[in-house]
Amino acid sequence: MADQYAQSSEDIRPTGIPAIPAIRWDEPPEGPVLVLLDQTRLPGEESELVCTDAQALVEAIRTLAVRGAPLLGIAAAYGVALAAARGFDVDEAADSLAGARPTAVNLAYGARRAQAAYRTAVVDGAGPERAAGAALEAARALHAEDARASAKMAAHGLALLEELLPGGGHRILTHCNTGALVSGGEGTAFAVALKSHRAGSLRRLWVDETRPLLQGARLTAYEAARNGMAYTLLTDNAAGSLFAAGEVDAVLIGADRIAADGSVANKVGSYPLAVLARYHHVPFIVVAPVTTVDLDTPDGASIEVEQRASHEVTEVTAPHVPVLGMEAGGGIPVAPLGTQAYNPAFDVTPPELVTAIVTEEGVLSPVTAEGVAGLCAESRGGRVPID
Numbered sequence: 001m002a003d004q005y006a007q008s009s010e011d012i013r014p015t016g017i018p019a020i021p022a023i024r025w026d027e028p029p030e031g032p033v034l035v036l037l038d039q040t041r042l043p044g045e046e047s048e049l050v051c052t053d054a055q056a057l058v059e060a061i062r063t064l065a066v067r068g069a070p071l072l073g074i075a076a077a078y079g080v081a082l083a084a085a086r087g088f089d090v091d092e093a094a095d096s097l098a099g100a101r102p103t104a105v106n107l108a109y110g111a112r113r114a115q116a117a118y119r120t121a122v123v124d125g126a127g128p129e130r131a132a133g134a135a136l137e138a139a140r141a142l143h144a145e146d147a148r149a150s151a152k153m154a155a156h157g158l159a160l161l162e163e164l165l166p167g168g169g170h171r172i173l174t175h176c177n178t179g180a181l182v183s184g185g186e187g188t189a190f191a192v193a194l195k196s197h198r199a200g201s202l203r204r205l206w207v208d209e210t211r212p213l214l215q216g217a218r219l220t221a222y223e224a225a226r227n228g229m230a231y232t233l234l235t236d237n238a239a240g241s242l243f244a245a246g247e248v249d250a251v252l253i254g255a256d257r258i259a260a261d262g263s264v265a266n267k268v269g270s271y272p273l274a275v276l277a278r279y280h281h282v283p284f285i286v287v288a289p290v291t292t293v294d295l296d297t298p299d300g301a302s303i304e305v306e307q308r309a310s311h312e313v314t315e316v317t318a319p320h321v322p323v324l325g326m327e328a329g330g331g332i333p334v335a336p337l338g339t340q341a342y343n344p345a346f347d348v349t350p351p352e353l354v355t356a357i358v359t360e361e362g363v364l365s366p367v368t369a370e371g372v373a374g375l376c377a378e379s380r381g382g383r384v385p386i387d
């Protein structure tokens with residue numbers, strides 16, 4: 001069944017990860033800027049969004065021009081460095097960036113890490129310029145750490161797939177977008193699928209479109225095509241029939257926050273996939289860096305799930321209008337005007353439904369509170385306060 005839905009080979013353009021990096025710091029003569037690949041305009045348009053202050057970055061985060069837990073942390077750290085470099089109030093910038101979206105713990109972690117570097121420099125007698133340099137150094141370090149973590153997660157994840165599914169021919173279902181567009185490297189869950197592809201072991205990447213903001217259709221399909229992967233798009237509500245047909249060997253997803261008990265907050269639609277995977281005896285694998293683990297959040301019920309605007313559900317956009325960032329009424333109504341929609345951006349999967357959590361520190365399975373704590377103990381000596 002999988003092969004009859006394969007896109008034709010000429011559609012596959014193995015041109016590598018996005019030509020424009022998801023994020024980059026630049027220092028033109030008029031002053032430092034943070035340059036983002038505007039993810040609201042993908043896949044049709046690869047355009048850059050230039051942020052000159054933290055407020056512009058907060059808006060870009062809220063409209064998902066920049067998104068995905070690890071990249072949100074990196075962006076927030078650069079945002080604090082940008083505020084420091086341009087003489088704005090660093091604490092105010094860190095607070096507004098940390099609070100831009102509630103669920104991805106990396107966001108606050110990145111902001112606080114750069115803020116802590118700035119403060120430490122000031123306490124050590126550094127002037128504003130050197131202190132700003134310390135914040136930028138912290139952002140660059142986080143960026144590089146995430147790139148290394150991505151490569152390690154890909155290696156650990158592929159080894160797990162080969163253990164669970166010996167002989168290759170992996171048919172992997174993924175949800176939302178977890179590639180280079182969410183990372184300092186090649187991503188989290190997508191990086192595992194990409195490594196499987198490069199090893200000749202990926203038979204099919206099933207890509208959930210991921211309503212309502214279509215990160216799967218717009219972003220994961222874009223990354224899979226650019227990497228020459230065999231992928232097939234599906235509506236979220238078609239996933240169940242794929243499991244029933246025996247077409248899914250493993251589910252690979254990312255995470256936005258992993259609580260101390262191992263509960264996983266991820267894009268809405270992840271929890272139903274976990275239930276389907278359990279019912280059909282398919283491994284449900286979460287791939288996330290340790291920066292996504294939050295020991296200060298005890299369990300899934302304690303995770304704040306972002307609720308987003310109704311119009312993201314009740315309207316679709318015209319081709320030239322970005323999916324995100326539009327005001328209510330900016331799109332084409334698919335429901336009666338005035339319809340209110342339940343639009344949680346994430347859901348929470350309990351640890352007992354998670355086969356394994358893959359981090360740069362290795363594979364945690366089964367998922368236990370002790371194991372989650374152990375991940376952090378190894379990877380993060382000191383802990384930067386994130387709230």
Ligand SMILES: CSC[C@H]1O[C@H](OP(=O)(O)O)[C@H](O)[C@@H]1O
Nearest residue numbers: 067068069176188254255266267
């Ligand atoms: C590996 S982080 C990617 C993670 O972030 C996505 O959410 P959003 O697109 O709203 O930033 C989704 O939960 C992905 O799993």
